[in-house]
Amino acid sequence: MKPLLVVQHHPDEDLGALREMLIAERIPVQVRRLDLEEPLPSSLRGFGGVISLGGPMSVHDEGNYPWLNLERRCLAEAIDAGLPTLGICLGAQLIAQVCGAPVHRHPNGPEIGWWPVRVRPSGRQHPAVTQLPPEFFLFHWHEDQCACPFTAIPLLTSAHTDCQAFAVGENVLAIQAHAELTPELLERWLLLMGTPPADSGKIQTPEEISRLSATPLAALPQVRQQLFGPWLRSVRMRCDTPEASPWHTSN
Numbered sequence: 001m002k003p004l005l006v007v008q009h010h011p012d013e014d015l016g017a018l019r020e021m022l023i024a025e026r027i028p029v030q031v032r033r034l035d036l037e038e039p040l041p042s043s044l045r046g047f048g049g050v051i052s053l054g055g056p057m058s059v060h061d062e063g064n065y066p067w068l069n070l071e072r073r074c075l076a077e078a079i080d081a082g083l084p085t086l087g088i089c090l091g092a093q094l095i096a097q098v099c100g101a102p103v104h105r106h107p108n109g110p111e112i113g114w115w116p117v118r119v120r121p122s123g124r125q126h127p128a129v130t131q132l133p134p135e136f137f138l139f140h141w142h143e144d145q146c147a148c149p150f151t152a153i154p155l156l157t158s159a160h161t162d163c164q165a166f167a168v169g170e171n172v173l174a175i176q177a178h179a180e181l182t183p184e185l186l187e188r189w190l191l192l193m194g195t196p197p198a199d200s201g202k203i204q205t206p207e208e209i210s211r212l213s214a215t216p217l218a219a220l221p222q223v224r225q226q227l228f229g230p231w232l233r234s235v236r237m238r239c240d241t242p243e244a245s246p247w248h249t250s251n
Contacts, residue, residue, distance in 0.1 A: 002048035003028035009055030016180035025236045034067045049084035052091025084171045084235045092174035099149035110143040113204030114212045123155040127230035137216040138177035160202045179224040
């Protein structure tokens with residue numbers, strides 16, 4: 001059985017609720033902590049797919065994070081090989097880059113907090129969104145935004161960010177918001193968040209986020225089951241794991 005390669009960029013941006021979903025599907029993983037200088041594999045021949053998680057850095061920060069170039073090559077290999085590939089936040093922007101789309105600072109400022117997203121009519125038949133309501137809330141934390149690649153199916157949009165999620169073919173899914181969020185992760189993130197300037201984009205304060213969290217957090221398990229479920233089932237079929245699988249932090 002081939003594990004998924006999970007690329008983590010920051011100690012507080014882990015798999016979150018995706019971990020339990022992967023265990024439920026009996027999909028083994030190997031986590032590579034780039035923030036701890038763990039190396040990426042030289043080849044993906046031993047892996048059944050890739051998940052690239054979020055992080056506070058920009059895709060353009062190669063000077064401070066030289067592994068960004070290596071990760072782009074890794075994602076390109078996965079996509080070219082037809083491996084299931086999932087990107088969240090930074091990971092979604094890296095996938096967009098690999099697929100030829102630009103990534104740049106958001107002209108309207110950062111987007112942080114609980115904001116509504118809408119299903120794009122052009123993507124309504126995609127398995128990731130077909131059962132979702134026309135509009136629902138996700139948690140956002142990003143300063144950059146990406147365009148949807150020319151070859152992609154746009155899935156989600158919002159008033160602040162045009163391309164919130166997209167798919168490329170049957171195997172590639174990229175989501176800029178954080179559907180993997182858990183109450184525990186949110187609590188850790190709020191501790192990292194300072195007080196934003198009054199004119200710094202679409203940003204909610206930690207107090208506003210805490211006050212608004214109960215309803216969207218309660219709805220999030222069903223939302224992520226729809227968003228991630230079809231992709232995970234395709235991974236499960238590829239990995240063909242007959243029983244619960246071990247978890248590893250590195251090779």
